[in-house]
Every structure is written in structure tokens, then in C-alpha cells.
Amino acid sequence: MAKGIDLSIAADTRSAMSAIQRGIIDPLEDVTELLETTGRESKDAGNDLERSMRDAQRRTEDAKDEIRDLRDELNKAGRSAKDVGDGAGGMRRLKDGAEEVTQEVGQNLGEAVSSIRGDIGDLGQVGQDTLGGLAATLASTGPAGIVGAAALAAAAIGVGGLTGQQQKLNEQVQHMKEYFADAWREAAEGGRNYMDLAGQIAEQNDIRFNPDRAEEYKQMLEDANTLGLDRNTLIEAATGNQAAYNVVIERANKLIDEQNNKPRQDGFLGTAEWDKQMKRLDGVRDKFAEIGAANDDAKAKAAEAAASTSAQLMRLVEDADEAAVSVDELGNKMIELPTGETVYINAETKQATLNLDTFKGDADGVIDHVNRRDIKLRVTTDTTSAERSLRGLIEKGRVIKIGTRIVGPGGGWD
Amino acid sequence: MLRVSALSSRELLTVLRGLRTLDRDTKKVLRRELKGMAETAWKDALNRNADTKLERRVLADSGRVRVSDQNVRLTSASLSRSLTGGLKPSESYGPVEFGANPRPAATETVRGKGSGTFTRHRDPNRPFKKPNRRGYVVYPSAAQIIPRILAMYVQTFVRAIHEALEGKSNG
Numbered sequence: 001m002a003k004g005i006d007l008s009i010a011a012d013t014r015s016a017m018s019a020i021q022r023g024i025i026d027p028l029e030d031v032t033e034l035l036e037t038t039g040r041e042s043k044d045a046g047n048d049l050e051r052s053m054r055d056a057q058r059r060t061e062d063a064k065d066e067i068r069d070l071r072d073e074l075n076k077a078g079r080s081a082k083d084v085g086d087g088a089g090g091m092r093r094l095k096d097g098a099e100e101v102t103q104e105v106g107q108n109l110g111e112a113v114s115s116i117r118g119d120i121g122d123l124g125q126v127g128q129d130t131l132g133g134l135a136a137t138l139a140s141t142g143p144a145g146i147v148g149a150a151a152l153a154a155a156a157i158g159v160g161g162l163t164g165q166q167q168k169l170n171e172q173v174q175h176m177k178e179y180f181a182d183a184w185r186e187a188a189e190g191g192r193n194y195m196d197l198a199g200q201i202a203e204q205n206d207i208r209f210n211p212d213r214a215e216e217y218k219q220m221l222e223d224a225n226t227l228g229l230d231r232n233t234l235i236e237a238a239t240g241n242q243a244a245y246n247v248v249i250e251r252a253n254k255l256i257d258e259q260n261n262k263p264r265q266d267g268f269l270g271t272a273e274w275d276k277q278m279k280r281l282d283g284v285r286d287k288f289a290e291i292g293a294a295n296d297d298a299k300a301k302a303a304e305a306a307a308s309t310s311a312q313l314m315r316l317v318e319d320a321d322e323a324a325v326s327v328d329e330l331g332n333k334m335i336e337l338p339t340g341e342t343v344y345i346n347a348e349t350k351q352a353t354l355n356l357d358t359f360k361g362d363a364d365g366v367i368d369h370v371n372r373r374d375i376k377l378r379v380t381t382d383t384t385s386a387e388r389s390l391r392g393l394i395e396k397g398r399v400i401k402i403g404t405r406i407v408g409p410g411g412g413w414d
Numbered sequence: 415m416l417r418v419s420a421l422s423s424r425e426l427l428t429v430l431r432g433l434r435t436l437d438r439d440t441k442k443v444l445r446r447e448l449k450g451m452a453e454t455a456w457k458d459a460l461n462r463n464a465d466t467k468l469e470r471r472v473l474a475d476s477g478r479v480r481v482s483d484q485n486v487r488l489t490s491a492s493l494s495r496s497l498t499g500g501l502k503p504s505e506s507y508g509p510v511e512f513g514a515n516p517r518p519a520a521t522e523t524v525r526g527k528g529s530g531t532f533t534r535h536r537d538p539n540r541p542f543k544k545p546n547r548r549g550y551v552v553y554p555s556a557a558q559i560i561p562r563i564l565a566m567y568v569q570t571f572v573r574a575i576h577e578a579l580e581g582k583s584n585g
Binding site: 003004006007008009010011012013014015016017049050051052053055056057060168261271272275331396 | 417418419420421422423425426427430446449453456473476482484486487488489491492493494503504513522545552553556560561562563564565567568569571582
């Protein structure tokens with residue numbers, strides 16, 4: 001959809017805000033100072049401020065590479081903070097040593113970056129270890145260099161503390177990631193390219209009934225109200241049902257578009273209501289985007305794992321001197337190798353696995369004992385035909401034949 | 415780059431810090447006050463930079479300001495309603511803002527009076543200025559006005575705090 005022109009006037013507010021929240025940028029510095037200066041010189045304050053902003057605009061342009069680096073480092077620091085989880089004690093220790101470096105940086109730049117917390121001692125050590133040349137950068141004191149150095153400092157010390165709420169949120173995200181990873185791992189090991197429905201249902205019920213997840217469930221109900229969708233759709237979407245997921249995302253996007261086109265009324269209630277609704281919609285969409293990302297991530301890994309497993313087993317089968325092959329009514333194949341391994345080839349996905357659960361038993365009771373050349377021929381015919389059918393390269397009739405298996409006169413495959 | 419990085423301005427970072435401590439009502443007042451001022455300034459700038467009727471209709475008249483707690487967004491041509499005559503600014507603002515190359519050789523087919531159709535040359539890009547990647551109206555306006563709006567943002571924030579301290583409430 002065409003969107004027109006939309007310019008945010010301040011960049012990086014989000015990463016700056018989260019850096020403040022985690023304490024990488026000192027959260028308490030100089031608010032009062034700003035209040036005083038801006039309040040006192042009331043006559044010139046406006047002009048001064050505008051001039052200062054113009055400077056900042058120019059600085060943003062001049063140092064945009066450094067600022068980008070700084071932002072990346074801050075974000076990275078935020079991520080590692082999540083990983084480590086406990087850096088609060090360390091942060092306190094670092095704070096004392098930080099003043100020296102912030103002062104120095106502050107003198108040279110006279111701007112915001114100086115308020116990033118850093119410990120001069122740690123800077124040196126980190127510089128020696130990994131971030132070589134840091135001391136030199138500091139010494140050369142170009143504004144750009146300082147910003148970069150401060151960025152490194154921020155990255156180095158940015159294992160800041162987490163607030164309780166963030167921790168809880170992270171737990172939920174973590175749980176979701178684990179769930180998807182487990183489900184897809186199971187799928188990959190079972191030679192499936194879809195998630196197990198039973199597993200999904202179990203997870204759905206867990207959200208509904210598990211008292212530890214009551215808050216999550218409550219949030220689901222609220223989200224369902226926000227989107228005007230059935231709550232079950234949301235729960236299904238959250239547990240990996242692709243169709244439900246698409247419905248949710250589409251709906252959220254549509255509502256956000258609509259909201260954007262609605263006039264954001266002036267006046268007390270209209271404006272507040274608009275903001276609130278927008279925030280709710282954004283929240284729901286972000287949440288489900290994250291769920292989708294976790295799911296896609298695990299799914300991609302599952303595909304990778306399945307392909308790799310399949311390739312290894314195929315090689316095993318191809319290298320065998322002889323084998324006993326059974327085929328069930330769905331066309332699934334079970335290949336018993338003289339080494340004792342039993343490889344199972346799913347008729348639908350054409351992927352080889354060691355998981356025999358879905359093999360329905362030999363349909364015709366005939367176990368074909370085949371020699372090495374035949375195995376190779378048959379197995380490769382099977383897989384290549386699957387690939388071809390995907391690409392639609394050969395006439396459909398033949399592919400279907402292979403897929404459903406027509407038993408020829410010799411009891412073999414047609 | 416038009417935008418000002420929060421990481422490059424002490425004042426902006428300070429406001430971001432301070433926003434965390436403000437209560438919801440104060441923030442609400444802040445947003446409302448700022449929206450009024452910023453929108454006036456933004457429309458003013460757009461109108462000064464728009465020098466054809468087309469530019470005014472498509473880009474200046476549709477100028478809006480969206481204020482969130484952490485940012486201010488200047489928008490133009492993002493209304494999906496069509497103008498009289500059917501032009502949708504949100505879809506067709508491109509050549510108005512950035513210009514378009516003349517295509518004098520372009521032809522159009524016209525139905526003659528009673529006697530079939532014929533083709534003739536007509537340049538569809540005639541109404542537009544020559545291409546300019548920096549834009550003619552919205553982007554120059556934004557470059558001029560952003561520092562001022564940011565200054566307003568900071569001032570409004572400061573005033574909101576002062577008034578909150580004095581116990582005034584216009585919420």
C-alpha cells in the first residue's frame with residue numbers, strides 16, 4: 001500500500017531509550033541541569049536550543065557512520081545483556097571508574113555520548129584483549145574516534161542489569177523459542193516437514209490451563225479483543241498453526257493501516273484513545289512477529305537437519321551391498337541393510353529417516369531383496385523424481401505413478 | 415540525512431531520560447501541546463516550499479504531524495483519500511516531490527469525433543519539474559524545520575515538567 005512520505009525527526013530514539021533503560025547510558029545524569037538552563041534564560045533559550053539542534057543535525061550527518069556503529073554496539077550490548085542476565089553488580093562497580101572517561105570524552109565532544117558509562121581500566125584491558133587500538137583512538141581525540149571508542153566501551157561493559165519485567169518477558173520469549181525448537185526438532189527427527197498437531201494442542205492447552213502461564217493467557221484474551229478475532233485463533237497462531245498465524249498478522253496489519261488513516265483527533269479523549277489503540281495494535285503485531293520469527297527460525301533448522309540426515313542415510317543405503325526393501329500402501333519404503341540399520345523413506349517428503357513410526361507395514365508382503373546396483377537405481381530414482389515433481393519438469397502422470405507406486409508383473413516397481 | 419540522532423544530542427538524550435519519570439497525564443499534555451505547535455510549523459514550512467498549485471494540493475495540504483512519546487513524525491501525502499478528480503496523493507506523490515523526466519515522444523490514442531481513433535504525441539510528465547532526488551517540497555521543508563521542532567520538543571518537555579511541579583494541570 002502506498003504510504004506517502006513519513007519522516008521521523010529524531011533517529012535512534014528506540015535504541016537510546018533501551019540503552020538508558022538498561023543503564024548503559026547513565027539514566028540519571030543532567031535532567032535537572034537541562035531544566036535549569038532552558039528554564040532560566042527564557043528569552044534566548046528557544047533560539048539557543050534551535051541552534052543546538054541544528055548543530056546536532058549537522059553532527060548526525062557528519063558522523064553518521066560512527067553514530068551507526070554506536071547504535072549497533074548499543075543494541076549488541078543490549079542483546080548480550082539479555083544473554084548474561086546478571087550484570088547489575090558489575091555495573092555498580094564500573095560506575096565509580098566511569099567518571100574519568102566520561103569527563104574526558106565529554107570535554108572533547110561536549111555532547112551526549114559522554115554520558116555513556118564506562119570504566120577507564122576496563123577500557124584499557126578490553127582494548128588489549130579484543131578491541132585493539134582503542135587507546136590510540138582515545139588519544140587521537142577526533143570526535144569521530146571518541147564516538148567509536150565510547151561505542152566500544154559501551155559494548156564492553158554493556159552487560160547491564162535487567163528489570164524484573166524485562167526478565168519476565170524474556171522468559172516468555174525464551175519459552176516460546178524452546179517450544180518451537182523442540183517441536184521442529186521432533187519433526188525433523190521424524191522425517192516430517194510439519195509440526196506435530198498433538199504437540200501443538202498440548203501447548204495450546206498448556207497456555208489455557210497452566211497456572212504459571214495465566215498472565216500469558218490473559219494477554220491472549222486481550223489481544224483477541226484488540227484484533228476482534230476468536231481467542232482460539234490467537235492461541236493456535238502462537239503455537240505454530242500457519243493458517244491461524246497468517247490470519248492474525250493480516251488482521252493486525254489491516255487494523256494498523258486503518259488506524260493510520262483515521263484522523264488522530266485533537267482534544268483530550270480522541271487523541272489519547274488513538275494513541276492507546278495504536279500502541280495495543282503495535283504490541284500485538286510485534287509479539288506475533290516475534291513468535292513467527294522463532295517459528296521460522298526453528299523450521300529452517302528442521303529443514304536443514306532433515307536434509308542432512310536424509311543425505312547421510314541415502315549415502316548409507318547407496319553404499320550397501322544388498323538390502324531388503326518393503327513398501328506400504330502409501331508408498332513409504334523401509335530398507336533393511338545388512339549392517340542392521342533400518343532406513344525409512346517417506347513417500348510424501350522423499351526424505352530418509354530412522355524413524356519407523358509411520359510405516360504402515362508391508363502392503364504386499366513381498367520383501368524385495370535387491371543388490372547394490374538396484375538399490376542405488378531405485379533410491380535415486382525415487383528422490384530425483386521427487387525433485388522433478390517439485391520443479392514440474394517431467395510429465396505429471398509418471399510422477400504420480402512413482403508416488404503412489406504401481407506394482408508391476410514382477411512385484412517390483414513400475 | 416535530515417534526522418537528528420538522539421545519540422548525537424545531549425538535549426534529546428536528556429529528554430528521553432526524563433520521559434521515563436513523567437506520569438501519563440503529563441505525557442499526554444506534552445503530546446497534545448507539541449502536536450499543535452509542530453503541525454502549525456510543519457504546514458507553514460510546506461506551504462513556503464510549495465510553489466505550484468499541484469504541489470500545494472498533493473504535498474502541502476496533506477501535511478500532518480504524529481507525535482508519540484519518543485518521537486515526532488512529519489508526514490505528507492499519506493492520506494488515502496482521493497483529491498477532486500481522482501488523484502490519490504498517497505500513491506502518486508512521487509513525481510510531484512521528486513520530479514520526472516520529460517517524455518515528449520510519448521503517444522496517446524484519442525477517439526476522434528465519429529471517425530475512429532488516432533494517436534498523437536503528448537508528454538504525460540509535463541506538469542512535473544525536472545528530476546531531483548533531494549525532493550522539492552517535503553524533504554527541504556523537513557530539513558529546515560526539524561531542528562525547530564526538536565527545540566519545541568525539548569522546550570515543551572521542560573515546560574511540562576515545570577508546570578507539573580507547580581501543580582498546574584491542563585489535562
